[in-house]
Amino acid sequence: MTKNCHNDYKMKFTTDEEFPDLSLHNNHMAKVLTKEIYEKLRSKSTPSGFTVDDVIQTGVDNPGHPFIMTVGCVAGDEESYEVFKELLDPVISDRHGGYKPTDKHKTDLNFENLKGGDDLDPNYVLSSRVRTGRSIKGFTLPPHNSRGERRAIQNLSIEALSSLEGEFKGKYYPLDGMTDAEQEQLIADHFLFDKPVSPLLTCAGMARDWPDARGIWHNDNKTFLVWVNEEDHLRVISMQKGGNMKEVFKRFCVGLQKIEEIFKKHNHGFMWNEHLGYILTCPSNLGTGLRGGVHVKLPKLSTHAKFEEILTRLRLQKRGTGGVDTASVGGVFDISNADRLGSSEVEQVQLVVDGVKLMVEMEKKLEKGESIDGMIPAQKFVCDPQEEDKSIC
Amino acid sequence: MPSPSLIESKGFVLLTAFTFFPEGPNAYLKYHLFFISHFYLCSSEYPDLRQHNNCMASNLTPAIYAKLCDKTTPNGYTLDQAIQTGVDNPGHPFIKTVGMVAGDEESYEVFADLLDPIIKERHNGYDPCVMKHPTDLDSSKIHSGQFDDRYVLSSRVRTGRSIRGLSLPPACTRAERREVERVVVDALAGLKGDLTGRYYSLTQMTEKEQQQLIDDHFLFDKPVSPLLTCAGMARDWPDARGIWHNNEKTFLIWINEEDHTRVISMEKGGNMKRVFDRFCRGLKEVERLIQERGWEFMWNERLGYILTCPSNLGTGLRAGVHVKLPLLSKDPRFSKILDNLRLQKRGTGGVDTAAVGGVFDISNLDRLGQSEVQLVQTVVDGVNYLIECEKRLERGQDIKVPPPIKQFK
Numbered sequence: 001m002t003k004n005c006h007n008d009y010k011m012k013f014t015t016d017e018e019f020p021d022l023s024l025h026n027n028h029m030a031k032v033l034t035k036e037i038y039e040k041l042r043s044k045s046t047p048s049g050f051t052v053d054d055v056i057q058t059g060v061d062n063p064g065h066p067f068i069m070t071v072g073c074v075a076g077d078e079e080s081y082e083v084f085k086e087l088l089d090p091v092i093s094d095r096h097g098g099y100k101p102t103d104k105h106k107t108d109l110n111f112e113n114l115k116g117g118d119d120l121d122p123n124y125v126l127s128s129r130v131r132t133g134r135s136i137k138g139f140t141l142p143p144h145n146s147r148g149e150r151r152a153i154q155n156l157s158i159e160a161l162s163s164l165e166g167e168f169k170g171k172y173y174p175l176d177g178m179t180d181a182e183q184e185q186l187i188a189d190h191f192l193f194d195k196p197v198s199p200l201l202t203c204a205g206m207a208r209d210w211p212d213a214r215g216i217w218h219n220d221n222k223t224f225l226v227w228v229n230e231e232d233h234l235r236v237i238s239m240q241k242g243g244n245m246k247e248v249f250k251r252f253c254v255g256l257q258k259i260e261e262i263f264k265k266h267n268h269g270f271m272w273n274e275h276l277g278y279i280l281t282c283p284s285n286l287g288t289g290l291r292g293g294v295h296v297k298l299p300k301l302s303t304h305a306k307f308e309e310i311l312t313r314l315r316l317q318k319r320g321t322g323g324v325d326t327a328s329v330g331g332v333f334d335i336s337n338a339d340r341l342g343s344s345e346v347e348q349v350q351l352v353v354d355g356v357k358l359m360v361e362m363e364k365k366l367e368k369g370e371s372i373d374g375m376i377p378a379q380k381f382v383c384d385p386q387e388e389d390k391s392i393c
Numbered sequence: 394m395p396s397p398s399l400i401e402s403k404g405f406v407l408l409t410a411f412t413f414f415p416e417g418p419n420a421y422l423k424y425h426l427f428f429i430s431h432f433y434l435c436s437s438e439y440p441d442l443r444q445h446n447n448c449m450a451s452n453l454t455p456a457i458y459a460k461l462c463d464k465t466t467p468n469g470y471t472l473d474q475a476i477q478t479g480v481d482n483p484g485h486p487f488i489k490t491v492g493m494v495a496g497d498e499e500s501y502e503v504f505a506d507l508l509d510p511i512i513k514e515r516h517n518g519y520d521p522c523v524m525k526h527p528t529d530l531d532s533s534k535i536h537s538g539q540f541d542d543r544y545v546l547s548s549r550v551r552t553g554r555s556i557r558g559l560s561l562p563p564a565c566t567r568a569e570r571r572e573v574e575r576v577v578v579d580a581l582a583g584l585k586g587d588l589t590g591r592y593y594s595l596t597q598m599t600e601k602e603q604q605q606l607i608d609d610h611f612l613f614d615k616p617v618s619p620l621l622t623c624a625g626m627a628r629d630w631p632d633a634r635g636i637w638h639n640n641e642k643t644f645l646i647w648i649n650e651e652d653h654t655r656v657i658s659m660e661k662g663g664n665m666k667r668v669f670d671r672f673c674r675g676l677k678e679v680e681r682l683i684q685e686r687g688w689e690f691m692w693n694e695r696l697g698y699i700l701t702c703p704s705n706l707g708t709g710l711r712a713g714v715h716v717k718l719p720l721l722s723k724d725p726r727f728s729k730i731l732d733n734l735r736l737q738k739r740g741t742g743g744v745d746t747a748a749v750g751g752v753f754d755i756s757n758l759d760r761l762g763q764s765e766v767q768l769v770q771t772v773v774d775g776v777n778y779l780i781e782c783e784k785r786l787e788r789g790q791d792i793k794v795p796p797p798i799k800q801f802k
Binding site for chain 2: 209
């Protein structure tokens with residue numbers, strides 16, 4: 001195996017000679033990786049040839065920010081989480097609120113278990129969205145996969161998606177084959193994804209061979225969207241205007257199940273195990289890989305002294321309306337679940353539904369000049385009740 | 394048009410083999426089965442180069458790809474790694490980049506089926522299969538190397554050198570990169586006289602030192618060009634990167650940027666002869682010092698000095714001046730004159746910048762197939778000619794386009 005050959009060559013150097021200089025670094029990998037762990041893992045490689053240096057390269061190249069704690073490592077294939085567990089288990093624990101190597105993750109995509117969620121006030125909740133990722137078993141992940149693998153993933157995806165019917169009937173737009181008119185429409189719909197420019201992704205090798213075998217699929221109603229071969233094999237998104245999160249989540253669950261059936265028929269189901277849930281490229285997206293959220297108008301509440309604390313207690317996070325690392329505009333915030341691992345899809349979306357409902361009521365109270373002190377919630381617990389996870393992703 | 398998936402088409406591949414070879418001994422059948430499935434496996438990996446304009450894309454046929462895709466150098470470097478930068482950077486209709494790098498010295502052998510035609514195309518017909526590259530660092534052979542200071546503002550000669558036995562920047566490990574730094578810095582500490590100097594490591598320099606290096610225009614930054622980043626040359630930045638220069642600031646060495654070392658001799662004014670003297674003297678002294686410690690530079694008589702980018706093979710030498718040619722540069726014959734003199738122009742910010750105030754960076758076009766002395770003499774003769782043209786135009790006299798210089802001497 002060519003990559004193993006390179007790793008064998010590297011072994012002639014000592015651990016000290018190869019160990020990265022992480023003195024200026026602030027990311028989960030840098031906080032966890034000791035010389036002892038590196039020594040133990042550097043001679044290993046996954047069956048496809050992914051090594052610990054491959055895992056950590058993005059974290060070495062991107063020292064991070066004093067306030068924002070990135071993960072700093074990626075998986076190259078399903079086996080990475082096993083072969084490099086001495087490094088990845090503590091990273092996962094730090095990132096996911098103390099999740100232990102012995103913990104089990106609950107998967108629940110039964111939309112009927114969600115209570116409420118169909119009555120969020122559309123005067124405040126402008127849009128609702130649920131996204132997740134899925135990896136196709138038998139292929140390596142975006143940091144590592146070859147052109148042949150990526151193309152095979154695209155072909156399988158096209159086959160699975162083009163067999164969908166009813167509200168899921170749609171069309172695939174390959175990035176290297178769309179017309180100018182199609183491209184403009186996808187941009188106008190805010191569906192088009194670009195070649196990654198973030199060094200967090202490019203240093204992990206995820207932009208190689210762009211735009212070969214990348215594309216976007218969406219249904220005719222423009223409420224169900226799949227990205228192929230961006231940061232994960234598949235990113236699946238259900239969305240619509242207004243506050244009917246229940247409907248969004250139902251479509252999400254139904255659509256995902258339909259797609260999964262087809263992949264399973266080809267002996268390429270989704271990567272999943274009962275400890276880590278759905279396996280994705282970035283350890284921050286393990287578990288459900290789910291980010292369910294709304295764009296909601298909270299001009300008064302967002303300037304209240306207790307806003308951050310309320311979010312923390314509700315296990316929610318805020319972002320600007322441009323997504324991660326953007327600012328809010330006009331008091332409109334993107335509010336979504338903070339957790340991914342250790343609680344199920346239903347539980348995480350329930351937190352969003354209940355939390356946003358409460359915050360909208362608080363906003364209305366503040367509009368009337370009334371106090372919200374009596375409404376401040378107690379801390380919600382879903383997984384291990386340890387200290388808050390202050391990171392963003 | 395998406396190709397049929399690998400897994401699903403194994404049946405198709407087998408069927409083809411049986412159809413084509415119904416008779417014959419099993420061994421023959423097995424060989425062709427292997428050949429077809431190997432070729433098919435490679436074809437599913439073959440990059441889509443339809444939008445591409447670089448030397449790699451022009452020369453990488455599916456047959457060459459199939460032949461080389463399973464090979465690796467002894468260090469484990471592969472063809473896919475070598476061509477990644479060319480796949481990721483389709484290029485520009487007007488500017489043809491190389492589109493491929495070497496990860497180590499052996500890349501030029503193991504991937505010769507692709508690199509030889511690229512080298513021939515990039516170096517204007519130099520055929521590495523039959524030709525030999527001359528190396529000559531005897532600067533005493535240069536004549537007329539003192540330019541008119543009223544026109545030439547500065548003179549500079551640069552090249553690169555790689556340390557044999559260590560992988561090149563696209564492929565090197567952190568340990569190898571640190572070893573390159575150690576070997577070179579150790580040797581440079583032995584330089585004396587006008588070459589005495591010191592090393593500034595990128596990870597350890599003070600803010601004051603950094604500001605001084607910026608003011609002197611010596612500091613190099615983490616590469617942002619995707620041509621370099623896609624080839625993996627910015628990994629682990631700024632670990633084991635640094636700058637060495639002599640106290641007089643006329644001899645400068647970059648460590649672990651795009652090559653193991655880049656060596657630069659320069660000074661204000663038009664004394665190219667002195668710049669080249671110092672260049673040769675410094676290079677030979679550094680070579681002697683690393684040899685004392687058991688190391689040597691990568692070099693062979695087919696390709697000359699081995700560097701990361703095939704465009705820098707041979708001498709790796711760019712000798713140039715910043716020269717004022719306000720009248721000549723507006724003459725429609727300017728480009729043709731440069732071509733015939735085997736010179737190229739750049740803006741004064743270096744590659745891919747524009748000229749400012751009629752001042753141009755003029756340097757040699759060629760790198761491989763001629764020696765250092767020959768190339769510097771070409772620059773000397775050429776720049777003297779350009780200055781003559783400028784003076785004639787100042788006097789209202791006409792100028793002549795010189796006959797083209799023979800390519801390989």
